[in-house]
Amino acid sequence: MIELYHYVPVANGGKVLMALHEKEIPFRSHWIDLHAFEQHSPEYLEINPEGQVPALVHEGHVITQTSVINEYLEDAFPHSPPLRPSAPLEAARMRQWNKYIDDVVMEAVSVHGWHTGAGQIARGYSDEEFDILMARVPLEKQRIKWRQARAGFAQEKLDDCTAKVAEAVARVEQALEQGPWLLGEFFSFADINFYAYCGGGLARMFPQIGSSATCPRVLEWVERMEARPGVAKALATSAP
Amino acid sequence: MIELYHYVPVANGGKVLMALHEKEIPFRSHWIDLHAFEQHSPEYLEINPEGQVPALVHEGHVITQTSVINEYLEDAFPHSPPLRPSAPLEAARMRQWNKYIDDVVMEAVSVHGWHTGAGQIARGYSDEEFDILMARVPLEKQRIKWRQARAGFAQEKLDDCTAKVAEAVARVEQALEQGPWLLGEFFSFADINFYAYCGGGLARMFPQIGSSATCPRVLEWVERMEARPGVAKALATSAP
Numbered sequence: 001m002i003e004l005y006h007y008v009p010v011a012n013g014g015k016v017l018m019a020l021h022e023k024e025i026p027f028r029s030h031w032i033d034l035h036a037f038e039q040h041s042p043e044y045l046e047i048n049p050e051g052q053v054p055a056l057v058h059e060g061h062v063i064t065q066t067s068v069i070n071e072y073l074e075d076a077f078p079h080s081p082p083l084r085p086s087a088p089l090e091a092a093r094m095r096q097w098n099k100y101i102d103d104v105v106m107e108a109v110s111v112h113g114w115h116t117g118a119g120q121i122a123r124g125y126s127d128e129e130f131d132i133l134m135a136r137v138p139l140e141k142q143r144i145k146w147r148q149a150r151a152g153f154a155q156e157k158l159d160d161c162t163a164k165v166a167e168a169v170a171r172v173e174q175a176l177e178q179g180p181w182l183l184g185e186f187f188s189f190a191d192i193n194f195y196a197y198c199g200g201g202l203a204r205m206f207p208q209i210g211s212s213a214t215c216p217r218v219l220e221w222v223e224r225m226e227a228r229p230g231v232a233k234a235l236a237t238s239a240p
Numbered sequence: 241m242i243e244l245y246h247y248v249p250v251a252n253g254g255k256v257l258m259a260l261h262e263k264e265i266p267f268r269s270h271w272i273d274l275h276a277f278e279q280h281s282p283e284y285l286e287i288n289p290e291g292q293v294p295a296l297v298h299e300g301h302v303i304t305q306t307s308v309i310n311e312y313l314e315d316a317f318p319h320s321p322p323l324r325p326s327a328p329l330e331a332a333r334m335r336q337w338n339k340y341i342d343d344v345v346m347e348a349v350s351v352h353g354w355h356t357g358a359g360q361i362a363r364g365y366s367d368e369e370f371d372i373l374m375a376r377v378p379l380e381k382q383r384i385k386w387r388q389a390r391a392g393f394a395q396e397k398l399d400d401c402t403a404k405v406a407e408a409v410a411r412v413e414q415a416l417e418q419g420p421w422l423l424g425e426f427f428s429f430a431d432i433n434f435y436a437y438c439g440g441g442l443a444r445m446f447p448q449i450g451s452s453a454t455c456p457r458v459l460e461w462v463e464r465m466e467a468r469p470g471v472a473k474a475l476a477t478s479a480p
Contacts, residue, residue: 061329068335075328088315089301095308103343 002027005047006054007034009237011110015066015196016054017237019073019189022230023080031240035121040136051138067098070189083189090183097182097190100168106197108164112205114149115158122150166209168198169218176217180224187228195225200235242267245287246294247274249477251350255306255436256294257477259313259429262470263320271480275361280376291378307338310429323429330423337422337430341408346437348404352445354389355398362390406449408438409458416457420464427468435465440475 004020004027006013020027032038032053040051048055048064056063058076063069074084085091122130130150137143172194175182182190199222202210212219225231244260244267246253260267272278272293280291288295288304296303298316303309314324325331362370370390377383412434415422422430439462442450452459465471 058329063329063332063336065336065339068332068339071335072328072332075331088312089298089303091315092303092308092312095311096303096305099305099308 001059003030003057004028004054005030005032005044005057006237007032007039009234010200011106011113011196012052012066013054014200014234015192016056016069016073017234018192018196018231019070019083021233022083022187022192022228023073023077024230025073025077025080029237029240033239037133037136040133040138045138049138051136051142067102067189067193070192074189083187083192085183085186085188090186093183094188094190098193100171101190101193101197104164105168105194108161108168109198109201109205111153111157111161112165114145115153118146118149119152122146162206162209165198165202165206168194169202169206169209169215172199172221173215173217176221180221191221191225192231195222195231199225241299243270243297244268244294245270245272245284245297246477247272247279249474250440251346251353251436252292252306253294254440254474255432256296256309256313257474258432258436258471259310259323261473262323262427262432262468263313263317264470265313265317265320269477269480273479277373277376280373280378285378289378291376291382307342307429307433310432314429323427323432325423325426325428330426333423334428334430338433340411341430341433341437344404345408345434348401348408349438349441349445351393351397351401352405354385355393358386358389359392362386402446402449405438405442405446408434409442409446409449409455412439412461413455413457416461420461431461431465432471435462435471439465 002020002025004016006017006029008014009017032044034053038044039048039053045051047057047062050064052064054064054066054069056069056072058072063072071084073080074082084094125133134143134146137146172182178184181187182194199218202218202222204210209215210219226235242260242265244256246257246269248254249257272284274293278284279288279293285291287297287302290304292304294304294306294309296309296312298312303312311324313320314322324334365373374383374386377386412422418424421427422434439458442458442462449455450459466475
């Protein structure tokens with residue numbers, strides 16, 4: 001039995017939820033409310049000592065890190081619909097996209113997300129309450145991010161991240177000249193990855209970048225993504 | 241035919257050189273002298289527009305990013321000695337190590353490497369010469385690193401990176417309680433990865449961390465690594 005500990009179906013959680021539904025793998029969902037800081041509760045830290053979601057548990061084994069989890073799903077469920085190409089060169093192309101999306105795009109979008117979303121949450125607590133919550137965060141880099149989000153990121157940092165998003169969208173726009181998906185005809189984890197971190201929220205978060213004037217193919221691709229039954233099912237995931 | 245564009249057999253270049261030799265895959269070596277900034281030459285930028293080594297070329301297809309390259313070698317040469325476990329859970333454990341090593345350990349060690357090695361190279365040029373060289377560097381984050389290396393990194397940054405190296409060594413020391421390699425009995429890309437970025441230069445770069453008092457198992461593992469014929473062959477790679 002697969003168990004998934006996750007929050008809303010965007011970003012990290014969405015990436016694995018979409019993969020599970022697209023691969024038609026049954027799983028039990030455990031909702032971890034990031035707004036209530038449940039990811040830092042003693043119970044959850046027993047599952048993932050780093051206090052991050054999602055975490056996948058399969059037959060008692062805990063697997064973390066979204067791209068590692070998705071490759072695992074591909075390896076462990078070889079008879080489910082494939083989301084990683086079997087040709088070595090195509091698999092390498094997928095992993096190059098994933099590395100770029102995980103390292104650059106995720107970070108750039110997440111700074112904007114932390115600036116608004118997490119910043120708002122963090123400012124809702126008094127200094128004292130916030131310090132108590134921070135003392136429970138296991139990873140130093142996450143504590144730094146929470147404190148930055150509460151204070152607000154510098155405009156220069158936000159502009160730099162916006163430029164990175166624009167470049168990523170331009171690269172995807174160009175890739176989509178070759179076919180309906182990032183790897184041409186093959187729908188893969190790379191599509192899920194870009195959608196989860198950037199594509200899904202593009203028009204809302206970055207309206208100046210995600211317009212039909214600048215990236216018509218990306219916007220059509222967003223529609224194709226959301227029309228997929230597995231993706232749609234994942235996006236319909238809500239609090240229990 | 242495999243062609244590899246690389247520099248000395250440590251860090252990024254070492255990671256792929258060790259993989260090729262351990263997997264006994266024949267290849268043609270192309271030496272790219274980073275001291276002469278050959279990675280930013282117009283000829284090399286045609287192969288890798290990001291101006292980074294190594295790059296692997298297989299039947300005309302260029303593959304970059306060391307962990308992507310190594311997974312590709314595993315996929316494309318399935319009859320060579322395996323360096324990725326076939327069991328899905330073990331493959332996930334390997335990828336978790338690789339992600340941690342690529343994201344955290346590589347960065348921490350490389351700041352020290354840039355501080356001394358690249359800093360020395362960069363300070364050997366006049367301001368004017370250096371500006372001309374920088375104008376040829378395609379990636380902004382690399383230009384920032386070169387400028388920081390030339391100026392020297394802040395002590396706080398260096399201390400933070402040293403602490404990250406110490407934590408990584410402690411994690412590996414603990415993992416080696418279970419067997420001779422990071423994944424127990426199975427020698428994998430995770431061993432190559434940790435050796436290339438950290439283990440190989442540990443005693444020299446971080447003598448206070450890499451001592452027999454703090455990490456006896458890691459030091460024995462370094463000896464085991466260097467006794468492997470493929471690793472030894474890779475380490476013997478020198479300028480043409």
